[in-house]
Amino acid sequence: MPLLAVYTELKKVEEIVGVYRDLASISLPTSAQVRSVDDQFLAVTTQWSQRDLEKSEKTNFTVNYILNAQDYSVLIKTPSQEVKNEIWKKESPSGKYHAVVTSWKNKKGEEKQFIEIWNSQGKIKNYDVCSQEKHGKVNNKDDTFGCLQWSNNEEKLLYTSERKLPKTKSFFGTTNGNDDKKEEKDIVLGKEHYTVEDWGEQLVKKSCSVICILDIKSGTIEVLDTPADLSCGQACWGPEDNTVVFTGWNNDPFRLGLKYCTQRQSAVYTYDLKTQKITSISDKTQSSRSPNISPDQSKLVYFDQPIGGAHKQCSRLKMYDFKTQTNQVILDIVHRPKDEVCNGIYEDVLMSRCWSHDSKQIILSTSYRSRTVLYCINVETKTVRQLNGGIKDGSSSIVDIYKDIIIISCTSPNTPQHLMVGKLLSNPGEEIKWHYLNQPEIDNNISFHLSSHQPTTDRKHSKYGYLDYETILVLPKTTDDKKPPLILFPHGGPHTTFDTLYMMYVAGFCKCGFAVLMVNYRGSLGFGQDSVESILGNIGDQDVKDCKAAADEIISKGLVDGQKVFMFGGSHGGFLTTHLIGQYPDFFQAGCCRNPVTNLTVMTGVTDIPDWVYVESGFDYNHSCLLNPSYSEEMWKRSPIRYVDQVKAPLLLMIGKDDLRVPPSQAKEYYRALKTRNIKTRLIEYEDNCHPIVKVDSEADAFVNIMLWYKEHS
Ligand SMILES: CSCC[C@H](NC(C)=O)C(=O)N[C@@H](C)C(=O)N[C@@H](CO)C(=O)O
Numbered sequence: 129m130p131l132l133a134v135y136t137e138l139k140k141v142e143e144i145v146g147v148y149r150d151l152a153s154i155s156l157p158t159s160a161q162v163r164s165v166d167d168q169f170l171a172v173t174t175q176w177s178q179r180d181l182e183k184s185e186k187t188n189f190t191v192n193y194i195l196n197a198q199d200y201s202v203l204i205k206t207p208s209q210e211v212k213n214e215i216w217k218k219e220s221p222s223g224k225y226h227a228v229v230t231s232w233k234n235k236k237g238e239e240k241q242f243i244e245i246w247n248s249q250g251k252i253k254n255y256d257v258c259s260q261e262k263h264g265k266v267n268n269k270d271d272t273f274g275c276l277q278w279s280n281n282e283e284k285l286l287y288t289s290e291r292k293l294p295k296t297k298s299f300f301g302t303t304n305g306n307d308d309k310k311e312e313k314d315i316v317l318g319k320e321h322y323t324v325e326d327w328g329e330q331l332v333k334k335s336c337s338v339i340c341i342l343d344i345k346s347g348t349i350e351v352l353d354t355p356a357d358l359s360c361g362q363a364c365w366g367p368e369d370n371t372v373v374f375t376g377w378n379n380d381p382f383r384l385g386l387k388y389c390t391q392r393q394s395a396v397y398t399y400d401l402k403t404q405k406i407t408s409i410s411d412k413t414q415s416s417r418s419p420n421i422s423p424d425q426s427k428l429v430y431f432d433q434p435i436g437g438a439h440k441q442c443s444r445l446k447m448y449d450f451k452t453q454t455n456q457v458i459l460d461i462v463h464r465p466k467d468e469v470c471n472g473i474y475e476d477v478l479m480s481r482c483w484s485h486d487s488k489q490i491i492l493s494t495s496y497r498s499r500t501v502l503y504c505i506n507v508e509t510k511t512v513r514q515l516n517g518g519i520k521d522g523s524s525s526i527v528d529i530y531k532d533i534i535i536i537s538c539t540s541p542n543t544p545q546h547l548m549v550g551k552l553l554s555n556p557g558e559e560i561k562w563h564y565l566n567q568p569e570i571d572n573n574i575s576f577h578l579s580s581h582q583p584t585t586d587r588k589h590s591k592y593g594y595l596d597y598e599t600i601l602v603l604p605k606t607t608d609d610k611k612p613p614l615i616l617f618p619h620g621g622p623h624t625t626f627d628t629l630y631m632m633y634v635a636g637f638c639k640c641g642f643a644v645l646m647v648n649y650r651g652s653l654g655f656g657q658d659s660v661e662s663i664l665g666n667i668g669d670q671d672v673k674d675c676k677a678a679a680d681e682i683i684s685k686g687l688v689d690g691q692k693v694f695m696f697g698g699s700h701g702g703f704l705t706t707h708l709i710g711q712y713p714d715f716f717q718a719g720c721c722r723n724p725v726t727n728l729t730v731m732t733g734v735t736d737i738p739d740w741v742y743v744e745s746g747f748d749y750n751h752s753c754l755l756n757p758s759y760s761e762e763m764w765k766r767s768p769i770r771y772v773d774q775v776k777a778p779l780l781l782m783i784g785k786d787d788l789r790v791p792p793s794q795a796k797e798y799y800r801a802l803k804t805r806n807i808k809t810r811l812i813e814y815e816d817n818c819h820p821i822v823k824v825d826s827e828a829d830a831f832v833n834i835m836l837w838y839k840e841h842s
Pocket residue numbers: 387388389439619620621622624697698699700701722725731735737740741789790819820821
């Protein structure tokens with residue numbers, strides 16, 4: 129390479145790395161809790177996360193605020209305090225105590241988990257919860273099953289953990305001298321290689337979760353006697369702490385991946401702590417989750433939806449009355465949005481605090497077309513109203529509510545997530561006045577535009593007719609008349625959505641000079657259940673054409689350079705990337721995808737969610753389904769690999785080596801197919817990454833590689 133070329137290349141790398149460093153240094157809020165100190169003051173504890181590129185890890189820290197209770201102005205803000213080894217922290221109802229679940233490695237390198245109880249003077253109790261050998265590892269906050277709940281009398285803590293498994297050793301092993309007689313009796317021989325099923329991608333080693341109660345005074349642990357065929361989670365205390373309410377997922381006949389999948393068979397149960405009787409309070413023909421009890425303890429709300437079908441869908445909000453022991457629908461599934469207020473609920477779970485103080489209203493946030501919006505739902509009148517958010521055309525989501533003081537997180541593609549505080553007003557006509565907890569840094573070099581797209585006549589759906597869809601165009605500020613090159617970026621799923629959020633990669637692409645078109649093709653969440661269902665049996669066609677048509681429309685408006693179009697997407701977005709470069713070979717300069725689905729015919733045997741392949745290809749699924757030639761033929765027709773002979777655009781493929789959702793074999797097969805056809809391609813493999821490639825160092829490396837790939841092929 130000539131010297132000048134080497135220099136230019138290095139300069140390019142330096143610039144991209146510089147862009148990424150700046151963006152990675154932004155800290156983002158992860159949670160917050162509000163509490164009233166007295167009539168004059170409010171206390172808000174906030175948790176934040178920031179990438180540390182030097183240490184290749186995320187740094188977590190807290191910041192505490194004291195606010196004036198009248199006008200919400202910030203009176204005191206404490207310096208940031210780094211948090212280490214903390215899995216979970218929960219304040220007691222009176223605010224006197226904190227429970228903290230911590231994880232720590234001892235000198236032998238063994239992981240230990242503790243539940244610590246703190247008051248204002250310091251740590252008052254510390255329990256090595258696993259040493260009692262009543263259960264396995266404690267679930268953490270991000271697990272589907274996780275929970276940590278104080279009893280109302282502050283004497284007990286509810287949490288979930290893995291069920292205790294019998295110890296096993298080889299048929300041929302001798303006992304270790306340290307084993308006492310009792311332990312030896314409990315050891316089963318020759319089962320050490322038996323498979324232990326788990327719940328798949330990002331839930332590895334989560335096999336059967338149980339509910340545990342820690343008595344804070346004595347340190348004794350009670351593991352509730354729940355059936356072995358249920359994985360239990362999302363537990364909370366029932367009225368007067370006499371029952372425990374929880375979600376139970378069926379383990380049988382075998383577990384399918386649960387991450388991004390709310391359609392699995394699950395129900396809401398109560399467990400009577402005196403009689404140990406378990407009762408299902410939800411409709412067992414539906415999939416129910418996320419029970420949440422009202423402050424007056426008279427009722428609870430939860431989500432439900434049909435079992436099976438699309439991996440995420442529109443859900444109902446239901447309510448169970450403890451006195452009458454009856455259920456009612458508060459907000460039903462919205463098939464075809466009719467009004468301007470609500471397109472239905474698409475959330476996995478409710479926030480742990482979501483009730484108004486009078487136990488009459490629920491606050492939740494969910495997708496409404498391409499924005500996350502706030503809803504206030506009156507459970508008595510069953511009326512829904514949208515609450516005003518913090519940014520026009522941006523997104524707002526609830527973080528916490530306590531005695532009607534609400535904390536929200538506000539964002540838009542040019543404004544990183546920041547926290548605001550306001551008061552829920554009794555007059556529904558009045559707008560909430562939001563006050564900043566922290567000031568965001570708005571990037572005025574980035575702008576965004578929402579567009580609605582109508583399918584052309586040839587793309588009308590045979591059952592649902594004309595369903596519209598949306599895109600979010602994120603544009604860099606240009607200093608000359610040159611139009612920016614375009615990155616076409618459809619989301620994965622396919623049943624997820626792009627809301628007008630700040631996304632580090634998108635902001636970074638813009639700062640490197642690219643416009644980004646994020647496509648909420650038909651099938652995305654936030655547009656009604658008909659839209660979700662319209663894509664089943666149509667993948668590889670309807671979604672592909674929606675993306676291409678959206679790009680054409682934006683190019684025709686003259687906002688971007690139509691001669692320089694690049695593809696980008698992960699997972700189902702990678703499926704669309706490989707489809708689009710195959711079906712429209714002259715349209716794209718280059719492409720890049722993370723963990724793409726490329727060949728459906730071989731996916732059923734390797735993914736943790738084989739049902740996805742059947743359902744998205746238009747077939748019904750049950751656990752005994754077997755692939756046959758007619759299914760395979762249809763799956764082949766819908767697979768990107770079918771078009772590989774037509775591909776011209778150089779393609780960068782990235783894989784997380786531990787991905788259980790779309791195993792690396794999918795990208796590898798496509799990579800080999802391109803190589804033998806002399807199409808320029810590169811495969812990058814990230815160790816220790818699963819489906820989302822988000823380990824701090826990998827995410828950073830991937831960004832620079834993507835930008836270099838596009839720049840090289842511009
Ligand atoms: C058999 S895998 C099908 C695609 C996959 N669907 C589900 C239900 O997991 C998918 O597209 N998943 C996305 C939600 C996804 O994981 N996308 C991300 C990763 O976080 C991405 O890289 O874009």
